[in-house]
Amino acid sequence: MSILHAIFQPGLFSNSSVQDAAIVGAVVALVCAPVGVFTVVRGQSFAGHAFADITATGGSAAFLLGVSPLLGFVVMALAGASATELLGTERQRGRDLATGVVLGAGLGLSALLLYLTTTTQSTTGAAVTVLFGSIFAVSTSTLPLVIGFGVSALFLVGLVYRPLLLSSINPDLASAQGLGHRAVGLIYMVSLALSVALSALTIGAILSTALLIGPAATALRLAKSPGRAIACAALIGVAATWAGIVLAYDSYNWPPAQQGWPVSFFVVSLVLAAYLLAQLTGRRARQGQAQ
Amino acid sequence: MTTSGEPASAQAPAPSGEPPALEVEDLWARLSGHEILRGVSFSVAAGSLTGLIGENGAGKTTLLRAILGLLPISSGEVRVARGHLGRRSIGYVPQKVVLDPDLPVRARDLVELGADGRRLGIPMRSSAKRAFVDQLLQAVDASHLADARVGALSGGEQQRVLIAHALASQPELLLLDEPLASLDPRSTQETASLLGRIARERKVGVLLSTHDINPLLPVMDRVVYLAAGRAVSGRTEEVVRSDVLSALYHHHVDVFHAHGRVLVSVGEEEGEQGCERGPDDCADPQSASVENAVAGPPRAATVAGPGRP
Numbered sequence: 001m002s003i004l005h006a007i008f009q010p011g012l013f014s015n016s017s018v019q020d021a022a023i024v025g026a027v028v029a030l031v032c033a034p035v036g037v038f039t040v041v042r043g044q045s046f047a048g049h050a051f052a053d054i055t056a057t058g059g060s061a062a063f064l065l066g067v068s069p070l071l072g073f074v075v076m077a078l079a080g081a082s083a084t085e086l087l088g089t090e091r092q093r094g095r096d097l098a099t100g101v102v103l104g105a106g107l108g109l110s111a112l113l114l115y116l117t118t119t120t121q122s123t124t125g126a127a128v129t130v131l132f133g134s135i136f137a138v139s140t141s142t143l144p145l146v147i148g149f150g151v152s153a154l155f156l157v158g159l160v161y162r163p164l165l166l167s168s169i170n171p172d173l174a175s176a177q178g179l180g181h182r183a184v185g186l187i188y189m190v191s192l193a194l195s196v197a198l199s200a201l202t203i204g205a206i207l208s209t210a211l212l213i214g215p216a217a218t219a220l221r222l223a224k225s226p227g228r229a230i231a232c233a234a235l236i237g238v239a240a241t242w243a244g245i246v247l248a249y250d251s252y253n254w255p256p257a258q259q260g261w262p263v264s265f266f267v268v269s270l271v272l273a274a275y276l277l278a279q280l281t282g283r284r285a286r287q288g289q290a291q
Numbered sequence: 292m293t294t295s296g297e298p299a300s301a302q303a304p305a306p307s308g309e310p311p312a313l314e315v316e317d318l319w320a321r322l323s324g325h326e327i328l329r330g331v332s333f334s335v336a337a338g339s340l341t342g343l344i345g346e347n348g349a350g351k352t353t354l355l356r357a358i359l360g361l362l363p364i365s366s367g368e369v370r371v372a373r374g375h376l377g378r379r380s381i382g383y384v385p386q387k388v389v390l391d392p393d394l395p396v397r398a399r400d401l402v403e404l405g406a407d408g409r410r411l412g413i414p415m416r417s418s419a420k421r422a423f424v425d426q427l428l429q430a431v432d433a434s435h436l437a438d439a440r441v442g443a444l445s446g447g448e449q450q451r452v453l454i455a456h457a458l459a460s461q462p463e464l465l466l467l468d469e470p471l472a473s474l475d476p477r478s479t480q481e482t483a484s485l486l487g488r489i490a491r492e493r494k495v496g497v498l499l500s501t502h503d504i505n506p507l508l509p510v511m512d513r514v515v516y517l518a519a520g521r522a523v524s525g526r527t528e529e530v531v532r533s534d535v536l537s538a539l540y541h542h543h544v545d546v547f548h549a550h551g552r553v554l555v556s557v558g559e560e561e562g563e564q565g566c567e568r569g570p571d572d573c574a575d576p577q578s579a580s581v582e583n584a585v586a587g588p589p590r591a592a593t594v595a596g597p598g599r600p
Contacts, residue, residue: 041394158413166408169396173456175361176383177408220393224440229395 029237036216133204214271312496345517382457405459447478
């Protein structure tokens with residue numbers, strides 16, 4: 001019992017910012033699961049990471065303007081998605097180069113905006129919040145926005161689920177069925193941008209791909225069918241964010257400053273731990289089959 | 292010589308008397324400024340298997356893509372039988388499909404997407420759908436692979452699952468781009484006879500491209516021979532002849548029959564090989580196989596003689 005008390009410290013469940021964080025974490029993990037699985041299957045993790053970096057620019061601008069960072073994240077992620085689609089060369093290499101250039105420019109702009117924020121306003125910690133996030137800093141008034149964006153992303157992915165899956169498996173098979181890549185790809189890009197923005201709110205802009213890619217990559221090791229992979233990624237994502245919240249709450253008593261460790265650190269570490277565990281068990285299972 | 296050879300008229304009715312699943316008439320197509328197809332005509336009857344033979348670069352993939360409607364055609368006509376839904380119904384197995392071993396997609400998922408990959412919304416489970424997929428997997432001898440990841444299957448197994456995927460839309464016409472390439476000899480033979488069986492039992496017109504004619508000899512009803520954008524078509528013995536192919540290539544071409552296999556030898560210059568008067572004058576067909584550009588390396592005589600059982 002004392003161990004349970006040590007883990008779930010008094011006040012955990014009654015703390016309102018913990019409650020909000022738990023809701024935000026669950027929504028974000030549930031949205032990231034299907035989008036992340038498609039991102040991994042399509043091999044577009046780099047595009048996901050680029051959007052994440054670009055969202056930092058939006059987050060910094062939001063701080064400067066004094067609006068909700070989520071709005072900044074979403075606007076910039078959508079802008080990044082449309083820029084990628086407009087540049088959208090067919091060649092993988094050309095696309096990667098264009099993405100790399102755009103994300104570099106975005107981070108540079110973000111550096112300027114953060115500088116302006118910290119010098120013109122007396123806010124400290126804007127940079128840390130934008131880049132590394134804090135799920136505890138999400139205000140209750142942002143909750144409807146989080147849920148709204150989350151439901152929109154899920155709706156879009158659900159709408160094009162089968163054409164998207166087929167074109168992710170093999171574009172030739174999709175075009176043989178008369179499916180245009182363009183429309184399906186664009187809808188996927190929008191839902192990717194939305195989930196990256198939501199993830200940026202939870203664990204910070206530059207870490208947000210961890211929540212997108214990590215659970216999905218782990219799920220691909222464990223599950224054989226697309227539906228199960230998404231369910232598995234959702235489970236891992238929700239578990240990692242909730243456990244991260246609990247650990248961060250515990251860490252308020254931890255050294256050195258007794259101010260609590262960053263929740264993003266715990267979430268990302270737990271996602272990595274799940275991935276490594278799946279990697280190990282997967283290898284053991286394959287060796288077992290070989291024998 | 293016309294593009295559709297005299298002994299091999301494109302409009303000749305198929306032996307079975309089935310309606311055509313595909314009619315191609317005087318098809319011209321260009322790709323980035325180059326004329327790839329120059330007046331190709333042939334037809335594929337329902338329930339029959341046609342081999343599309345030609346070397347690399349002869350225009351096989353371009354022809355298949357033009358039939359699929361993925362490529363604008365300059366002139367000519369492509370008529371595909373209308374399916375039960377009134378839509379142009381073509382099943383297609385592309386060339387060299389790479390399926391990653393990590394894909395969380397089972398064989399049954401891929402076959403299911405062949406039936407409803409165009410639909411919007413999240414798929415719902417149903418026993419009817421499951422039975423339909425099981426029946427297709429059974430038709431390609433892949434029932435035991437239903438729950439395996441597609442990326443983990445062997446080349447021959449993947450090919451069979453892709454054929455089931457293509458059949459899931461219940462097409463009148465099945466197109467396959469080099470389905471026998473990079474398969475081991477045994478899978479090559481199995482896949483060829485599987486396609487022959489699918490054509491007959493499901494009354495589908497099957498058109499498959501290959502650079503090696505030999506695995507198809509036992510199962511092929513007709514052949515379309517493509518060279519530099521022109522084609523001759525007809526029954527194998529009408530087309531795969533020295534005089535017909537020489538006219539197609541504008542070069543002297545030798546055709547040898549040895550151990551139930553066909554060796555087609557396209558000379559660099561007319562008369563270079565010294566057996567230009569035809570196969571009968573060439574003393575040692577095996578020695579000519581060194582020159583063989585089309586038929587691939589000689590294998591053990593696993594191929595039975597031409598003609599279907």
